[in-house]
Amino acid sequence: MFIRAYLRASTADQNANRAENAIREFAAQQGVRIAAWFRENESGTKLDRPELFNLIEQSEQGDVLLVEQVDRLSRLGESDWNKLRGLLKSKGIRVVALDLPTSYGALKSTDGVESFEGRMLSAVNEMMLDMLAAVARKDLDDRKRRAAEGVARRRAADEDKPAEQKGYQGRRVDADMHANIVELKKAGKSYSDIERLLKVSRPTVARALKLAGMIGAA
Structure with missing residues (x-):
């Protein structure tokens, strides 16, 4: 063997x-x-x-x-x-x-x-x-679903704003990227580590963790 x-x-x-x-x-x-x-x-x-x-x-x-x-x-x-x-x-x-x-x-x-x-x-x-x-x-599918739901909520909230206040332009969230951010955070990586490894901005990291219900860790 x-x-x-x-x-x-x-x-x-x-x-x-x-x-x-x-x-x-x-x-x-x-x-x-x-x-x-x-x-x-x-x-x-x-x-x-x-x-x-x-x-x-x-x-x-x-x-x-x-x-x-x-x-x-x-x-x-x-x-x-x-x-x-x-x-x-x-x-x-x-x-x-x-x-x-x-x-x-x-x-x-x-x-x-x-x-x-x-x-x-x-x-x-x-x-x-x-x-x-x-x-x-299912865990991966749930992460993607939560990311998509977050986009939908932002779009819906934006629709109620006056035209000059609309800030959401319908940019598609990269669900796979969000899943990778969550996976790295679960592995104990810091915000800075994730930014460097995935070459993303801190707001992107924060947004992905917020949608996954993980916001708050440094």
Whole structure:
């Protein structure tokens, strides 16, 4: 059994050092060794991720794909997630995620994997993996929806103003950018860090966090 770790960052400048440290600590606690690391800067909403598919290509039956969180593996829609999950299953790759404790058993010996207990654990793990993948996608969709709702509210408020006071010109909010701002803030980045990494202005950062209900942190 080989364990391959997968690190995904959603923007070109965002690094995955924090996730790597968490995975290394987890592997040490579990007493296992990571054979290879695969890193890429791609959106989790895209199925076409070269390094992920490179990892899958190198893997064999019983190998483990290790991620920090399920959303690092997928923020895919249902159809694309089913394709990815089907590919992993056909290759016999077992997914272990730090936020999915039911998956930890895959790091143990494969002896007895066909036992009743083993099959039950595998079934429960697949169900939980599906659930977390769906939650990850819904979280992203909710962020985009809140951003769009914020635009709609501003447009509606602007309509009631006299022409000379109208300030909103219908500029389309970049929902993906807002989602990235929120994700970086959740990862502990400061306003200045986010401005530098995403090359956006402070008002843009503040607007995105306000729409997401996260305003107030420095």
